[in-house]
Amino acid sequence: MVEIELDGQKVEVLEGSTVMHAAEKAGTYIPHFCYHKKLSIAANCRMCLVDVEKAPKPMPACATPVTQGMVVHTKNDKAIKAQKGVMEFLLINHPLDCPICDQGGECQLQDLAVGYGAGESRYQEEKRMVFHKDVGPLVSMQEMSRCIHCTRCVRFGQELAGVMELGMSHRGEHAEIETFVGMSVDSELSGNMIDLCPVGALTSKPFRYSARTWELSRRKSVSPHDSTGANLIVQVKHDKVMRVLPLENEAVNECWIADRDRFSYEALNTDDRLTRPMLKQGGEWKTVDWQTALEYVANGLKQIKSEYGVDSIGTLASPHSTLEELHLASSLMRGLGSENIDYRLRNADFTSSSLVRWLGTSIASLSQLQRVLVVGSNLRKDHPLFALRIRQSVRNGCVLSTVNSLNELPLTDAWAMPVSNALLASSENWAQSLANVAAVIAVEKGVIAPVSGEVTETAKAIALSLMSGERKAILLGNAAAHHANASSLLALANWIGEQCAASVGYLTEAANTVGAQFVNALPGNGGLNAGQMLDGRLKAVILLNNEPEFDSAPGVQSKASLNSSQMVVTLSPFKANMSFSDVMLPISPFTETPGTFINAEGRIQSFHAVVKPNGETRPAWKVLRVLANLLGLPGFNFESSSDVLKSIRDADASHIASDRLGNAIQHEVDVSAVSGPAPVVASIYQLDGLVRRATSLQLTADARKAASFEGAGA
Secondary structure (H helix, E strand, O other), X not given: OEEEXXXXXXXXXXXXXXXXXXXXXXXXXXXXXXXXXXXXXOOOOOOOEXXXXXXXXXXXXXXXXXXXXXXXXXXXXXXXXXXXXXXXXXXXXXXXXXXXXXXXXXXXXXXXXXXHOOOOOOOOOOOOOOOOEEOOOOEEEOOHHHOOOOOHHHHHHHHHHOOOOOEEEOOHHHOEEEOOOOOOOOOOOOOHHHHHOOOOOOXXXXXXXXXXXXXXXXXXXXXXXXXXXXXXXXXXXXXXXXXXXXXXXXXXXEOOOOHHHHHHXXXXXXXXXXXXXXXXXXXXXXXXXXXXXXXXXXXXXXXHHHHHOHHHEEEEEOOOOOXXXXXXXXXXXXXXXXXXXXXXXXOOOOOOOOOEOOOOOOOHHHHHOOEEEEEOOOHHHXXXXXXXXXXXXXXXXXXXXXXXXXXXXXXXXXXXXXXXXXXXXXXXXXXXXXXXXXXXXXXXXXXXXXXXXXXXXXXXXXXXXXXXXXXXXXXXXXXXXXXXXXXHHHHHHHHHHHHHOOEEEEOXXXXXXXXXXXXXXXXXXXXXXXXXXXXXXXXXXXXXXXXXXXXXXXXXXXXXXXXXXOEEEXXXXXXXXXXXXXXXXXXXXXXXXXXXXXXXXXOEEEEOOOOOOOOOOXXXXXXXXXXXXXXXXXXXXXXXXXXXXXXXHHOOOOOOOOOOEOOOOOOOOXXXXXXXXXXXXXXXXXXXXXXXXXXXXXXXXXXXXXXXXXXXXX
């Protein structure tokens, strides 16, 4: 530890820290623009100049390392004069357009100009003008004359997003931040550059000119998309979601969110919202009241149960649904006497397990790994925030290995980080690839491998890397979870993890994949799994918050199967499944209902509704409760979602106990080629109904690429 004196106060900080770190520890604010705690030091704005005794001139606090006995003044005349001088230079070319700037009211330059800016400018020459740039549908660079060249956006792309899409060209008054060769900004984390910009140079294109920051209410929520469970601030005006920003949580999402977390709110205000219950009569959709719709469903279920038996009724539930919704959906099915409920819509292997398949470690630990093997994942697109953390580990020396499919891009570009070892093979050969790694470990340790494998150069490199180092993880991605030989992949990963002292886990697909397992939204003894329910065996199907055409392994083929059912009930926030549904019940998206998600690491996160339900939309837990009451089922007398959560806790179904968390299974390893289609993995902006209907996200390069890929018949 090093002790310095800061404004007369003794402060102890770690050796190698800067004056800025010491000031933060002492609770002293030093004005700054280019400094950010998550980015490297640039020291190019000079706003943080402070007076260091015995130094010949003011020094930048962000780039000045502390030394024993150093005496620093941040608020004496010398420091204040230096800071005001810097502010005068920053404002020389800055346009006077605060009244129309989207950053107005939350602008760092605006705030600091009040304290450090002069009442009038001595600059008489013409201000410079920087031509606007179009870099895509999400980030607006229409007013780059406001840029103060802090380079936060450049460093974020290079260091955290892994793609240096922006850079500074030219010098002096001709310097400007831009993409090169007319490229767009296509990172799946690009919206964070908007948050980082301390002025109004980078703003949100979808939010542009729609509201003032002081008009917005700020309410906490949790992302409903991937399994990170990113914490959000949802900004609301007149009961309409206007903008979504990150809520800092170091243990989960730090201070970042993915673009689909940030911009999917656009879907909430589209014409595609289902706002009133609808029945199909004579092939035409009619709007009805809730009582009529629910009685129709209840009577239909009773009739089908009486005529065909309870085994002809089933529920397909989305893993993006809340814990309360999944619990009531499974309770309703079991109350009827049916075990036909499943959330694993995209899976091909339905081997049961008494253990919950989860990440196997904490999310925060992904930033400190020394060795990691990722199997069957397009990590950067499937889990942007997990990729960001692993990218941090790789920057600090972590050896990243992968077993994956061949990719049209070089792996370093596809993953936006260096991949040290890659076993690239078609998906049916992934089990054999892992068996090869296991064979090397068996030879090195003198043990018997679980299955025969070939000792190849790449397999040996992966095995030796996992056998060295301390903090290690083997992570199975979405494609591994959806694989037709998923159980063998998991069994091999567990054997390798045990031999190498590495944690083993699934990155998990959706916001509540872990939660769905905790509340047992899975078929019981004799129950049909999702694949069987989608092959036309059911007479009555309840679809909770999903569109099988897009959200299931059979895809378009599921439409024909569901058309053969006598009654299909869709509970959705959107006008979905209209071609084969008989009833559509409008349920609330995550912004209009309280609920709970359990993320990949097993963290329970509850949230409240941030706006009132749209039209006659109702929270799905209420719809399921009333439907159960109409069916005469006991145990559904809940007054609130918190009552439902309490009943789950009382039943010990959602309590995260060590004896339920785990990925091990007792299953024979089969490395033979598996017949059937490749694993079904939704592209980044097709994952759920919200992102599919977010206009700006569908205009991105990732969405266009996925559309062209599907259009080519791949």
